[in-house]
Amino acid sequence: MAKQSSTDRVLDAARGAGLDIEIVEMPASTRTAEEAAxxxxxxxxxxxxxxxxxxxxxxxxxxxxxxxxxxxxxxxVGRHLGEALTRPNGRTVRERTGFAIGGVAPLGHIGELRVFIDEDLAQFTTVWAAGGAPNSVFRTTVEDLRAATGGIWLKMTA
Structure with a gap:
């Protein structure tokens, strides 16, 4: 059996959470927020x-x-969570989430994780998120994203 692609994992996870999304493959990189916008x-x-x-x-x-x-x-954020945060390297991100840096999606991860959502996103009706690859994105409502990920609202900035 062929290994499932990271974008297929995102689609399956979205469907499993009742989220109807379409992953769009862009002709250029969407690896950074600026490129994605x-x-x-x-x-x-x-x-x-x-x-x-x-x-x-x-x-x-x-x-x-x-x-x-x-x-x-x-x-x-670390104080809120009760422990300091560390940034893993690219290999660890891939091993623990199933995604490469630049394509990490909000859902479809291969392991367990805790999800927190920036309170500043609540001002938008719809947002764009990574679709599992460095050139793929999907559009969804903020509330559907929160519900699908089980994310907890949190202030992320000082």
């Missing part, structure tokens, strides 16, 4: 960055879904 024709703030961290003590994967214009205050 240009490709999608939206503001950078409407791009959902999927940032992977590890709990420093628990080694739990923590996925932060962040507005494309925001920079995460790692110390503040």
């Amino acid at each position: 240009a490709a999608c024709g939206c503001s950078i703030a409407e791009i959902v960055k999927s940032l992977v961290y590890l709990g420093a003590e628990s080694d739990t994967v923590v996925l932060l879904l962040v507005s494309g214009v925001n920079r995460v205050d790692e110390a503040a």
Whole structure:
């Protein structure tokens, strides 16, 4: 049996969560928030960055879904979670999530993780998120994204 592609995992996870999405493959990279916004024709703030961290003590994967214009205050988020956050290298991200950096989707991960959503995303009706590959994205409502990921609203910036 052929190994399932990362974009197929995202589609399957979305369907399993009752989320009807269409993954769009762009002709250019959508690896950064700026590239994704240009490709999608939206503001950078409407791009959902999927940032992977590890709990420093628990080694739990923590996925932060962040507005494309925001920079995460790692110390503040760590205080909220009760442990410091560390940034894993690319190999660890792939091993723990099933995605390469630049294509990490908000759902369809191969392992367990905790998901938190940037409160600043709540101002938008729809947002664009990575579809599992460095040139794929999908559009969804913020509330559907929250429901599908089980994400908890959290202030990410200072």
